[in-house]
Amino acid sequence: xxxxxxxxxxxxxxxxxxxxxxxxxxxxxxxxxxxxxxxxxxxxxxxxxxxxxxxxxxxxxxxxxxxxxxxxxxxxxxxxxxxxxxxxxxxxxxxxxxxxxxxxxxxxxxxxxxxxxxxxxxxxxxxxxxxxxxxxxxxxxxxxxxxxxxxxxxxxxxxxxxxxxxxxxxxxxxxxxxxxxxxxxxxxxxxxxxxxxxxxxxxxxxxxxxxxxxxxxxxxxxxxxxxxxxxxxxxxxxxxxxxxxxxxxxxxxxxxxxxxxxxxxxxxxxxxxxxxxxxxxxxxxxxxxxxxxxxxxxxxxxxxxxxxxxxxxxxxxxxxxxxxxxxxxxxxxxxxxxxxxxxxxxxxxxxxx
Amino acid sequence: xxxxxxxxxxxxxxxxxxxxxxxxxxxxxxxxxxxxxxxxxxxxxxxxxxxxxxxxxxxxxxxxxxxxxxxxxxxxxxxxxxxxxxxxxxxxxxxxxxxxxxxxxxxxxxxxxxxxxxxxxxxxxxxxxxxxxxxxxxxxxxxxxxxxxxxxxxxxxxxxxxxxxxxxxxxxxxxxxxxxxxxxxxxxxxxxxxxxxxxxxxxxxxxxxxxxxxxxxxxxxxxxxxxxxxxxxxxxxxxxxxxxxxxxxxxxxxxxxxxxxxxxxxxxxxxxxxxxxxxxxxxxxxxxxxxxxxxxxxxxxxxxxxxxxxxxxxxxxxxxxxxxxxxxxxxxxxxxxxxxxxxxxxxxx
Numbered sequence: 001x002x003x004x005x006x007x008x009x010x011x012x013x014x015x016x017x018x019x020x021x022x023x024x025x026x027x028x029x030x031x032x033x034x035x036x037x038x039x040x041x042x043x044x045x046x047x048x049x050x051x052x053x054x055x056x057x058x059x060x061x062x063x064x065x066x067x068x069x070x071x072x073x074x075x076x077x078x079x080x081x082x083x084x085x086x087x088x089x090x091x092x093x094x095x096x097x098x099x100x101x102x103x104x105x106x107x108x109x110x111x112x113x114x115x116x117x118x119x120x121x122x123x124x125x126x127x128x129x130x131x132x133x134x135x136x137x138x139x140x141x142x143x144x145x146x147x148x149x150x151x152x153x154x155x156x157x158x159x160x161x162x163x164x165x166x167x168x169x170x171x172x173x174x175x176x177x178x179x180x181x182x183x184x185x186x187x188x189x190x191x192x193x194x195x196x197x198x199x200x201x202x203x204x205x206x207x208x209x210x211x212x213x214x215x216x217x218x219x220x221x222x223x224x225x226x227x228x229x230x231x232x233x234x235x236x237x238x239x240x241x242x243x244x245x246x247x248x249x250x251x252x253x254x255x256x257x258x259x260x261x262x263x264x265x266x267x268x269x270x271x272x273x274x275x276x277x278x279x280x281x282x283x284x285x286x287x288x289x290x291x292x293x294x295x296x297x298x299x300x301x302x303x304x305x306x307x308x309x310x311x312x313x314x315x316x317x318x319x320x321x322x323x324x325x326x327x328x329x330x331x332x333x334x335x336x337x338x339x340x341x342x343x344x345x346x347x348x349x350x351x352x353x
Numbered sequence: 354x355x356x357x358x359x360x361x362x363x364x365x366x367x368x369x370x371x372x373x374x375x376x377x378x379x380x381x382x383x384x385x386x387x388x389x390x391x392x393x394x395x396x397x398x399x400x401x402x403x404x405x406x407x408x409x410x411x412x413x414x415x416x417x418x419x420x421x422x423x424x425x426x427x428x429x430x431x432x433x434x435x436x437x438x439x440x441x442x443x444x445x446x447x448x449x450x451x452x453x454x455x456x457x458x459x460x461x462x463x464x465x466x467x468x469x470x471x472x473x474x475x476x477x478x479x480x481x482x483x484x485x486x487x488x489x490x491x492x493x494x495x496x497x498x499x500x501x502x503x504x505x506x507x508x509x510x511x512x513x514x515x516x517x518x519x520x521x522x523x524x525x526x527x528x529x530x531x532x533x534x535x536x537x538x539x540x541x542x543x544x545x546x547x548x549x550x551x552x553x554x555x556x557x558x559x560x561x562x563x564x565x566x567x568x569x570x571x572x573x574x575x576x577x578x579x580x581x582x583x584x585x586x587x588x589x590x591x592x593x594x595x596x597x598x599x600x601x602x603x604x605x606x607x608x609x610x611x612x613x614x615x616x617x618x619x620x621x622x623x624x625x626x627x628x629x630x631x632x633x634x635x636x637x638x639x640x641x642x643x644x645x646x647x648x649x650x651x652x653x654x655x656x657x658x659x660x661x662x663x664x665x666x667x668x669x670x671x672x673x674x675x676x677x678x679x680x681x682x683x684x685x686x687x688x689x690x691x692x693x694x695x696x697x698x699x700x701x702x
Contacts, residue, residue, distance in 0.1 A: 055540040056511065162629055192396040193567060197611035197625030204622070219540055222570075226613035226623065245619060263545035265570030266616045267609070269593045272574045279549070280542045282496070283510045 007082065008043035009181060009213050010067055015040045015076035017059075017066050021288060032288045036062040038237035039076070041327075046180070049207065049214040051228030051245070053221055053260065055284055059237040060217045064183045067215065068100050069093055080181075098128055101174035105186035107166035111158040117144070117169055118154040124176040143172040147202060164195035168202070175206065183215045188223060200227060221264050225249055230333070233257045236287055236295045239327070243334035251344045253336035255302035262347045276347055294320045294339065306340045358528055358561050359408070359446075360384045364421035366400075366407050373634040377403040379585035380421075382660075385578075387528065390555060390562040392576030392593075394569060394608070396630050400585040401565045405531045407431075409448050410438035426528070444474050447522035451534035453514035457506040464490070464502025467521045474525055489520040493550055512543035519550065526558055533565045548575050569612055573597060578666075581605050584631050584641035587660055591667035598687070601669035601678045603646045606686045640672065648673055648681065 017037040022028040036059040044050050052060045065071040067078060069085060077086045085096065104110035111120055122140045125131040131139055141151035147168040158166055167187060174182055184203070188196040204227065206212060218224050224231055225245055232242040233256065241254040252258045259278040266272040280299050285291055297303050297320035307317040319339050327335040366378040378400040385391050393401045406412045408423050410430065423431040430441060450456040458466060467486035471477065477485075483502070490498035493516040506514055515535060522530060532551060536544035552575060555562050564576055572579050572593065579596045581589040581604065589602040600606055607626035628645040631637055637644050643653040652672050662668040663675055671678065 055542060164629070192630070193569070194396060194607060194611045194626040195629075197613070197623035200613065201623055201625065220613075221541065222613045222615040225615055226619060249615065260541060261615065263541040264615045265544075265548075265568065265574045267569040267573045267597065267612060267614060268616060269573045269597055271616055272570070277545070279545060283512060283543075 006045045008079075009046045009081060010042070010044040010215075011077075011079040011082075012040055012042040012063075012067065013077040013079070015042075015063070015066055015078065016074045017062055017071060018074050034287050035237050035290060036287060037066060037073075038287075038290070040234075040237075040239055042232065042239065042242075044181070044213055044215060046213055047207075047211050048229045049216050049227050051224035051231040052215060052217045052234060053219060053224050053231060054234035055219065055260075057284055057287065058234045059287070060234050061185055063234070064102070064185050064215060064217050067181075068102055068183055069096075070102075095128075098124075098130075098177040099179050100181040100183065101177070101179040103167070103170050103174050103182060103184045103187045106190055107163050107170060108158075108190075110170055111166060113158055116155050116157055117149070117161075120158070120169060121172045121176060124173065128177060130177065139176070140172075143176060146175070146206075147172045148198075162195075163191050164198060167191065167199055171199075171202065171206070175210070178210060179212070181213045181215065183217070185217045186219070187216075189218060189220060196223065203227065221249075221260060233260065236284065236290050238295060238337070240296065240338070241334070241336040242327070243331065243336075247331045247334050251331060251334075251342075252347060253330045253334065253341040254296075254338045255300050255340075255342055256296050257336070258342050258347050259301075278347070291321075293322050294325050294337070297321055302338075302340050302342065356386045357384050358387050358426065360422075360424040361404075361408065362422040362424070364404060364407065364423065365419070366403050366412060367418040368416065369418070370634075374418075375633045376585050376636055377417075377633055378407065379636070381582070381585070381587055383580055383587070383590065385529070385561050385563065387561050388555065388559045389578065390564065390576045392572030392579045393563060393565045393582060394567065394572055394579060395582035396567060398584075398630055398633060399582040400633075401582050402533055404582075405448065405533060405563065405565060409442060409446060409531065410435070411442075411448075440474070443470055443527065444525045445527060446529035446531060447525065447527040448531040448533060449515070449518050449522050449535050451537055453511055453518055453538060456518055457509075457514055459506055462503055462505055463509065463517050467502075467517070467524050470521050471524050485524065486520075489524045490517065492523075492554075493517070493520045494546070495520075512539055512546065515539060515543075515547055516550070519547070519554075523554060523558070523560075527560065529561045529563070530554075531563045531565070534567070535564065536571065537566070537568075544571075551575070569608060581608070584636055585633060586641065586670065587668075588642065588671075589669040590660065591669075595667040599667070599679075600682055600686065601663060601667070601675070602642075602671050603648050603673070603681075604642050605669075606682065607645070609686055640670070 015037055016039055018033040018035045020030045021032040021034060023031045040063060054060050066073050073086060077084055118140055121143055122136045125136045141154060144151045149168050188199050216227055228245045231245050231248045232239050235256050241257045252261055259280045262276060262278045278301060282299055291298050297316040300316060303316040303320040307315060325337040325339050327337045329335050362382050364378055364381045368375040368377060381404055395401050407419060422429050464486045467489055468482045471482050471485055487498045487502045490502055495501050495513060495516055536547050551562060566572060579593055580587050583604050588604045610624040611626055613623060626645055631641055639655045640653045640658050643649045650672060658670040658672050660668045660670040
């Protein structure tokens with residue numbers, strides 16, 4: 001996809017978001033900061049799906065919430081359609097809320113159990129006063145049909161629906177005001193595989209029909225691969241690699257991306273026996289006090305390898321410890337922040353038979 | 354099979370509820386020997402967890418109607434009283450639960466929780482038991498196990514808690530380890546670490562391992578035999594080669610076709626299984642999969658198919674004739690799940 005020619009729908013410039021860490025109950029003293037998102041530049045183009053992957057706690061959800069302005073950014077700028085909305089107040093934001101919607105992970109807690117489906121899906125119309133009251137019911141039933149729910153179930157409550165159906169309700173609600181951007185935060189991870197496929201297909205169909213733009217946040221790399229045009233990989237608050245989907249999965253450049261990909265189990269016994277594995281040691285370090293230089297260096301096998309090759313012992317390479325790598329271009333459309341990027345096809349071997 | 358450790362014969366578990374009888378497990382049979390690994394795959398509500406909770410004696414006749422036999426080391430433990438069962442649990446068979454966040458007690462130190470499990474079965478001194486708990490934590494790859502044993506569960510990350518659970522389950526060196534969705538709540542990187550750990554422990558202790566999961570990738574990599582469950586019954590049973598390269602049940606086909614796969618280029622569309630999993634109170638007549646099955650025949654609506662072996666161990670519960678199944682698999686499923694030009698394309702970039 002030639003994205004360079006278009007203007008981005010969403011643009012992030014050096015976005016940072018930190019949360020204070022406090023101690024004490026009455027007199028709360030700030031003793032540190034969690035750098036959940038720590039300097040992210042990102043562009044999302046109209047009509048595309050940008051996948052955002054990373055481990056728990058890497059800041060992907062926080063980033064999604066900064067884009068929709070559900071959280072205020074600490075530093076940097078958020079631009080929607082070229083307008084800087086970083087410091088817009090509640091009232092000024094309100095009309096913009098129609099343009100961006102969210103779908104949440106948990107279909108059980110993201111719907112009010114005391115409201116009927118009709119009023120959950122119809123509320124956006126009432127809040128934004130876009131549709132006369134007498135026409136809301138018709139609109140809601142149309143939406144329900146669109147996402148594959150029976151419009152006659154208008155008066156039912158969320159508990160009467162299964163997980164997949166509830167996710168459809170959430171989708172109908174987010175589509176009500178014909179948004180441009182939908183931030184999908186782990187939309188299928190709570191669902192069974194056969195139901196996942198139904199929802200993913202529905203997301204793709206709706207994107208075509210309404211020319212939607214998706215930010216698709218997930219930790220399941222197979223699902224992200226299936227829906228995304230481009231994929232961004234986050235580690236400890238930073239984007240470490242971004243590339244068109246196929247490029248990223250075939251030729252990952254950042255060792256972290258390589259490790260993530262190699263850890264995904266392949267549902268094919270012969271192929272999985274073939275796969276090269278890059279096992280990461282340890283857990284993600286604390287975002288309160290992230291490692292110096294490249295944040296991935298304490299866990300990076302490639303950095304140790306580079307150090308060994310230069311006869312510097314078994315520790316990570318000093319360059320990785322001291323110098324923070326910049327996002328540099330590799331294949332067309334691919335950028336990665338690494339001093340010692342992986343060679344092509346480092347994870348997937350050429351087919352041996 | 355020479356050394357059968359656990360044999361389950363026609364297990365049925367039904368829960369009486371105000372709405373009717375929930376037939377959670379409806380006639381499941383299988384065998385597992387020492388050093389073997391069995392993967393149990395199915396959607397939520399297919400009866401996978403209930404089957405193994407019943408085998409562990411954690412679902413009893415107090416809360417459910419249980420029929421059938423659970424023969425563990427030659428004895429039907431289903432008929433054993435709770436206090437005798439308690440001696441088997443932990444030492445004979447142990448279970449790792451899905452949610453590492455809620456399966457450890459938040460008030461007690463991790464080391465003490467492991468020690469408690471050991472003390473329940475063996476008369477050893479406090480010091481010796483503490484040393485063993487630390488040793489187990491070291492074995493499952495927790496750094497600084499000495500200090501970690503003195504910490505509380507909230508000081509552990511999700512992956513570490515799951516390791517602690519595995520350490521606890523393995524502390525008495527059980528013959529059978531049942532892991533119920535051991536990695537569902539974890540990131541892929543941690544998942545790979547945990548599953549490798551289970552593999553290594555299987556080698557080292559010759560433990561029989563059951564992995565209950567809905568992830569077809571996990572079983573492909575870590576289980577030699579696979580049972581696919583649907584609505585409380587085994588739909589198909591076979592080696593992993595059977596299931597992935599020669600599947601004989603339309604439900605298995607549906608699962609193989611509906612997963613998004615990392616080893617494929619971004620293809621056109623996923624092919625989901627139509628409809629929803631059935632209610633376990635009003636189970637469809639005949640084959641319980643028939644309302645969702647694209648190959649449904651008249652007989653499927655009336656007669657319950659039996660789990661019949663096609664060749665050797667590989668069995669499926671479906672009325673379609675074998676030749677027809679082989680044809681459908683080859684024409685409609687295999688291209689998706691193995692070989693052919695698609696696969697070549699991926700690897701050649």
